[in-house]
Amino acid sequence: MTAHARPARVRMLRALAAGAVLVQILAACSSRELTAPEDAEPRDEPPAPATLEPEAEPAPTLEGTPRWAAPYSSPPEPAGDGFVGMAMPERGGDLTFLGVDTDGRTRWSTTRNPSCTAFAVTGGADGRDLVVLLDSDADPDSGLLATRTTAAAYDPLDGSLVWGPTDVPGDLVGPGLLLADVEGSVMSTSTGPKVALDPGTGEVVADEEDGGTELLHEYRGTLLAADGGDLRATETGSGDVLWTADDLEPPEGAETEPEAVGPGPAPGNGQSAAVVLAWDGPDGETVAHTAHDLRTGERLASFDGTEEPRVVGDREGRTVVGGPHPDAGRLLVGLHSSPAGELWRTRLPDGPGLDAVVGDHAQLGEGDDTLLVALDSGATVGEGPWAVPVAAAEDGTSLVPVESDGPGDAFAAYGPGP
Numbered sequence: 001m002t003a004h005a006r007p008a009r010v011r012m013l014r015a016l017a018a019g020a021v022l023v024q025i026l027a028a029c030s031s032r033e034l035t036a037p038e039d040a041e042p043r044d045e046p047p048a049p050a051t052l053e054p055e056a057e058p059a060p061t062l063e064g065t066p067r068w069a070a071p072y073s074s075p076p077e078p079a080g081d082g083f084v085g086m087a088m089p090e091r092g093g094d095l096t097f098l099g100v101d102t103d104g105r106t107r108w109s110t111t112r113n114p115s116c117t118a119f120a121v122t123g124g125a126d127g128r129d130l131v132v133l134l135d136s137d138a139d140p141d142s143g144l145l146a147t148r149t150t151a152a153a154y155d156p157l158d159g160s161l162v163w164g165p166t167d168v169p170g171d172l173v174g175p176g177l178l179l180a181d182v183e184g185s186v187m188s189t190s191t192g193p194k195v196a197l198d199p200g201t202g203e204v205v206a207d208e209e210d211g212g213t214e215l216l217h218e219y220r221g222t223l224l225a226a227d228g229g230d231l232r233a234t235e236t237g238s239g240d241v242l243w244t245a246d247d248l249e250p251p252e253g254a255e256t257e258p259e260a261v262g263p264g265p266a267p268g269n270g271q272s273a274a275v276v277l278a279w280d281g282p283d284g285e286t287v288a289h290t291a292h293d294l295r296t297g298e299r300l301a302s303f304d305g306t307e308e309p310r311v312v313g314d315r316e317g318r319t320v321v322g323g324p325h326p327d328a329g330r331l332l333v334g335l336h337s338s339p340a341g342e343l344w345r346t347r348l349p350d351g352p353g354l355d356a357v358v359g360d361h362a363q364l365g366e367g368d369d370t371l372l373v374a375l376d377s378g379a380t381v382g383e384g385p386w387a388v389p390v391a392a393a394e395d396g397t398s399l400v401p402v403e404s405d406g407p408g409d410a411f412a413a414y415g416p417g418p
Contacts, residue, residue: 034137037152040099040110040159047104050412052402054387058414061361061372061381062389062398066412068104070399073408075390076100078315079121079129080156082107082393086117088408097133099156102397104413108159115140116149118172120270121315123220124153124162125200125237129315131156132177132199135165146170151179153202163202169195174270176218196223198236205236216263217275220315222295224275226263231277233297243297248277251302254288256281264289265308269356272313273337274300276321291321291333293340300342301333310354312362318343318375320362322354332362334378344378352383359392359416389414 050066076085082101094111116134124130130153136146152164170181173191177199180191193208194215206215217224221236231245250258258279265276275294281287289309291301301321303309309323317337325331325347334343352364352371364371370388372381389398396416404410
């Protein structure tokens, strides 16, 4: 198979990495005994040799040869100074979550109910990364659904338990630590009432069952909700109100004067330090979208028209928003939080859509080709039918999908290129 004939499975992997929310919804915790979590089991296993390579040429942002084989069977997430993800059993049994450093050494592991594949990387009050895993008393072998689901947080460096278990209504549905029972089949996007957790303590800080509140977006301790339609951002730890819809100025330049503001599209990968809001005119039709820093409410970018922008972000507070350019083509804006601000903006021709933010680059896809844009400058690195990473650690170590000879998917680690 040539590099231009990339299999659909590889394209699906990239979409899964860009759409963590979808991954979480597919991960149904829909009975068996549920025990309290403990510290993960310490491990010190050397890296496995990389015997498989991607079918397509690695992206030019990667070193030319793979360094080691990752032990994951679905796309992992960067956390701490390495990666966290799951390995599926070959013949039934529990899932295993693994913490792996950038040298490929497995440092810890912990098992979970095979019905609970959802996990999230977030941050505590001290700013360090935390990995939130679910567990349930569902028994897939006998077809029994869950009567109880819990969440617990671990330090990604050593697997030590930080908080939990916290009883939750069901799966991670995001963005962030929003959880709910997914109704109907595992492909459903319809959920029951959501709850929001404080990432620092695991405490339930908001519950839609209390009535009148819609939980919209949580990111590393900031929660956006709508009370009776009015937007409000709060700090999960203290409950302090950070900003409300009344603090926002309507965008200028829209063909129709905006009169009301509400939630816009959720981030495509389940996390973002920025939030996109929709502004409606007198007839209730959307006339513009704006991107705001989630914590301060500061407006960072505007997009006229009804088309919803696409937004993706990462755990470091970097966000990329893509939408229509007023003079045709696509507008791509790079944002950063703490302090909130615009890093760059660039105009692109119509075509590739924003897929993901991985490492130091935004990935835009069209067909089998990927356009790479540098996060620090907005400069286009290049476009081609490359094998691109699904996750990248702080030092640039990146995991790229390769052909799998076992259950699930497979990944090889590359170093950063020149």
